Amino acid sequence: MTFGSSCFDVPGMRAKRFVKMTNDRRRFLRGAGIALALPMLESGPAVAADRVKPAQVERFVAVGTFLGFHQDSFFPADAGRGYKLGNVLRPLASHRDRLTIFSGLDHRGRNGHEGWKAWMTGNASGSVSVDQLIAAQVGHETRYASLQVTCGTPPSDARLSFTPEGVALPMIGRPSVLYQTLFESGSDRNRLGYLLRTNRSVIDDVLEDARSTQRQVAVKDQQKIDQYLAALRQVEQKLQKRIRWLDRPVPQVEYDLPEFDPIAPDLALECEQIMYDLMALALNTDSTRVITFLIPGWSQVFTIDGQKLHAGYHGLSHHGNDAAKIAEYNLVGAAHVGRFARFLDQLDKVQDKAGRSLLDSTAVVFGSGMGDSNTHDNSNLPTLIAGGPYRHGSHHRIERFASGGRKLGDLYLTLMQSLGVNVPTFANATHNLNEWVL
Numbered sequence: 460m461t462f463g464s465s466c467f468d469v470p471g472m473r474a475k476r477f478v479k480m481t482n483d484r485r486r487f488l489r490g491a492g493i494a495l496a497l498p499m500l501e502s503g504p505a506v507a508a509d510r511v512k513p514a515q516v517e518r519f520v521a522v523g524t525f526l527g528f529h530q531d532s533f534f535p536a537d538a539g540r541g542y543k544l545g546n547v548l549r550p551l552a553s554h555r556d557r558l559t560i561f562s563g564l565d566h567r568g569r570n571g572h573e574g575w576k577a578w579m580t581g582n583a584s585g586s587v588s589v590d591q592l593i594a595a596q597v598g599h600e601t602r603y604a605s606l607q608v609t610c611g612t613p614p615s616d617a618r619l620s621f622t623p624e625g626v627a628l629p630m631i632g633r634p635s636v637l638y639q640t641l642f643e644s645g646s647d648r649n650r651l652g653y654l655l656r657t658n659r660s661v662i663d664d665v666l667e668d669a670r671s672t673q674r675q676v677a678v679k680d681q682q683k684i685d686q687y688l689a690a691l692r693q694v695e696q697k698l699q700k701r702i703r704w705l706d707r708p709v710p711q712v713e714y715d716l717p718e719f720d721p722i723a724p725d726l727a728l729e730c731e732q733i734m735y736d737l738m739a740l741a742l743n744t745d746s747t748r749v750i751t752f753l754i755p756g757w758s759q760v761f762t763i764d765g766q767k768l769h770a771g772y773h774g775l776s777h778h779g780n781d782a783a784k785i786a787e788y789n790l791v792g793a794a795h796v797g798r799f800a801r802f803l804d805q806l807d808k809v810q811d812k813a814g815r816s817l818l819d820s821t822a823v824v825f826g827s828g829m830g831d832s833n834t835h836d837n838s839n840l841p842t843l844i845a846g847g848p849y850r851h852g853s854h855h856r857i858e859r860f861a862s863g864g865r866k867l868g869d870l871y872l873t874l875m876q877s878l879g880v881n882v883p884t885f886a887n888a889t890h891n892l893n894e895w896v897l
Contacts, residue, residue, distance in 0.1 A: 515848045516877045517811070518748040518821040519593045520738070522799060523578055525617045526756035526776040527829030528792045529785055533841045534562040535854045542854035547789050548843075550797035553804075556852045557818070558845040559896065563857030564867040565830060565838045566886060572616040574837040576627075578828025579751065581868045581886020585625035589871045589885065594749040596880045602707075605749035606741060608637060610730035611722035613755035620751045630753060633720045634733040641737065641746050642709050710744035724759035732798050739805040742817055754795060763790050776832035799825055803845055822847045822874050840867060847877065849896050865890060873897060 528547055535542035542560070544552055551558060568577045579588035590605055598604025607620045609630040618627040631637045714736065721729040731754060738750050758771035768775070768787045775791065778784035806818040813820070826842040829835075838859065845851075857865050868888025873896045875882060883889070 516820060516822045516874075517597065518742055518817070519590060519597075519824075519874070519878060520742075520750045520752070520821060520846075521579060521590055521619070521824040522752045522754065522826075523619060524754040524756065524792075524795055524827045525575065525613065525829065526772060527827040527832040528841045529778070529788055530831055530839060530841065532785070532789050532792065534856075535560060538854050538856040540853050547792040548796055550793060550800040551803075551845075554800065554845060557803075558843050559849060559851050560854040561842040561844075561857060561870065562854070563839055563859045564842050564865065564870060565840045565859070566867050566888075568837065570837045571835045572614070572829075575616055575828035576618045576621075577837070577886075578826075578840070578867075579619055580621050580625075581866075581871075581888065586621060586886060587623040587625070588619065588621040588751075589875060590620050590749050590751050591622060591628075592880055592882065592885075593875060593878050596878060597748050601745055601747050602709075603640075603741075603747040605751070606637075606640075606738075606747045607631065607751050607753075608734050608738060609753040610727050610734060610755055611724065613753055614757070617753055617755050619753045630751075633722055634730060634737060635716055635720050637734065637737050638714070638716055641741055641744070642712055642714075710746065712740050712744065714740060724757040725761065727755065727757075727759060728761065728763075728794055728798070731795070732801070735798055735802040736805070739802060739809075739817075742806065742821065743809050761791055761794070763794050766790075778833055780833070806846065818846045819848065820846075822849075822877060824874070842867065842870070844870070844874070844896070847874075849877075853895075855892075855895055863890075865892060870896070 532545050532547045535545060535548075537543060544555060548560075566577050566581045568574055568581070569583045574583050577583045577586075579590060580586040594605040605620070605628075607628050607630040609617075609632045611632045613630070613632070619630070620628040622628060631640065717729075717733070721727075721733070734752060738752060741747050741750065756772050756776065758773045760771050761768050768790065770784060770787065772791055775784050775788040778788055803818055803823070806821060806823075807816045809817045811817055811820050822844065823846040824842070824844055826840055828837065828840060830837045830839045830841070866886075866888040868885040869890045870892050871885050872882065872888060872891040873893050875885070876891065876893070877897065
């Protein structure tokens with residue numbers, strides 16, 4: 460919500476002064492890395508979820524490829540536990556019994572690249588993403604409630620994480636910046652500490668002005684001020700959390716960054732590998748428990764295993780059912796999957812405080828918000844989940860148009876419930892997939 464001079468029924472300089480001071484201070488808080496946002500009020504009350512076990516999952520990771528996969532090469536031909544991995548998913552062979560593949564799931568939403576933004580929200584715009592609902596539940600326990608990662612600067616439609624107000628969250632696209640954010644306490648961190656500590660009175664001043672203005676406005680606008688005060692209290696809590704974590708030393712890790720960030724489009728696969736490494740370190744050091752990773756796609760011409768492809772990545776995704784183009788498109792897809800498989804290997808080698816591997820206590824979603832990139836069709840989205848204490852080892856083929864057909868949001872409901880986020884609905888999904896997953 461944005462407060463303007465017309466939102467108060469009672470005119471007056473004090474109301475206008477309050478608006479100006481609020482806007483000025485909101486700019487400061489944004490500069491300090493704290494968003495001033497009203498709480499989500501339409502989510503409905505939490506309800507007991509059907510067949511939900513006590514939360515056994517502590518972390519959530521979602522990885523989405525912007526240009527998708529060739530559907531016939533991604534989805535196994537067979538359903539059930541006897542499925543066989545195709546060429547694209549073959550790098551995951553060692554994890555076959557620790558992942559679950561779903562075909563037939565989507566949000567019944569908009570097609571095209573614009574509809575890609577619905578992958579984690581269920582809607583093309585104006586909705587909160589599933590990772591942020593989870594971060595609201597578990598994010599207070601770590602230095603960063605969530606991290607949003609990509610490679611370089613993605614296309615404008617490539618957005619993954621959204622606030623409750625539907626605002627796209629910025630992504631870190633440089634490996635060096637992600638590393639510095641997680642593991643370096645240099646001058647930038649010291650400067651932020653100075654700003655946070657010396658401007659702590661900002662919240663107190665805004666609260667005082669808001670309460671004073673509240674006494675002078677009409678009843679319906681008093682309710683708006685009540686909402687704004689609630690938002691301010693949330694900001695105050697976030698501010699105090701940032702200050703507390705500034706006083707704690709950052710984790711010390713050994714990792715050799717390259718001399719320069721490989722953020723050029725033709726180096727995207729190299730950047731992707733480094734980002735996975737840093738994501739694994741972020742989870743291992745408990746710096747965050749929620750990460751989204753957008754793997755972008757442009758018209759770059761990749762060289763894979765010494766073979767330079769004949770067309771750009773985006774052109775291959777619009778293959779026109781040409782067998783040669785599909786084969787090269789699948790080479791890129793398998794390269795993405797291979798890096799993802801290595802990430803799962805890294806999580807499996809590290810134990811958490813309970814003696815489980817990080818993979819066993821992390822819900823990992825891998826797929827795309829693009830179903831068939833050749834036609835820009837966002838139905839039947841490539842989807843698999845790995846990690847966690849789920850009932851893995853199957854390919855679930857879901858009939859999209861069957862009576863009571865299930866949606867991708869139903870899967871998200873199950874994953875959220877396993878993390879202790881017991882919401883009754885998500886976007887246009889009202890069920891869950893507990894009977895297949897938990």
